[in-house]
Amino acid sequence: MLYAPSGERMYPTYSRKNGRKYHYYVSKSESRFGAPGKTYERLPAPEIESAVIAQIRTVLTSPESIASVVRCIQRNGDQIDKSTTVMAMGRLNDVWEQLFPAERHRIANLMIDRIDLVHTGEVQGIKVKWREIGWNALIGEFAPSGIGAEMLEAEA
Numbered sequence: 001m002l003y004a005p006s007g008e009r010m011y012p013t014y015s016r017k018n019g020r021k022y023h024y025y026v027s028k029s030e031s032r033f034g035a036p037g038k039t040y041e042r043l044p045a046p047e048i049e050s051a052v053i054a055q056i057r058t059v060l061t062s063p064e065s066i067a068s069v070v071r072c073i074q075r076n077g078d079q080i081d082k083s084t085t086v087m088a089m090g091r092l093n094d095v096w097e098q099l100f101p102a103e104r105h106r107i108a109n110l111m112i113d114r115i116d117l118v119h120t121g122e123v124q125g126i127k128v129k130w131r132e133i134g135w136n137a138l139i140g141e142f143a144p145s146g147i148g149a150e151m152l153e154a155e156a
Helices: 028-033 045-061 063-075 082-098 101-111 135-142 147-155
Strands: 010-017 020-027 112-120 123-130
Touching: 020 045, 045 063, 045 082, 045 101, 045 112, 045 123, 063 082, 063 135, 082 135, 101 112, 101 135
Parallel strands: none
Antiparallel strands: 010 020, 112 123
């Protein structure tokens, strides 16, 4: 899902040094042709992934994002009210850290279409393109009668 500012796709990889494993992302050209073909530096995976998780959690708690998700779901013809969406997104935010990595990955794939690295002058960051499809299924899972609600009740 990660793309360099040039539009080139980036891939996860790792290396080992002194018995430690380092995860990072490299551009397609570097992964194919090695250092001479690289168009963008290697990026530490934990930093990029933390930034994406922060974006996801911001979306789950931001009133503007919640309103946008409600509009998106309603535009697709599904009937869902704002209070159900607020509750479901809050539940997902509350249980995020308790989810297995595979489940977090599945949810991220439902929510995110692509992640672009932005590098304009001195400004560097990420731009997340959200998937319109998938929000309805996600909200359904964390609605009051869904699995997210069951997870919260089991904890209490």
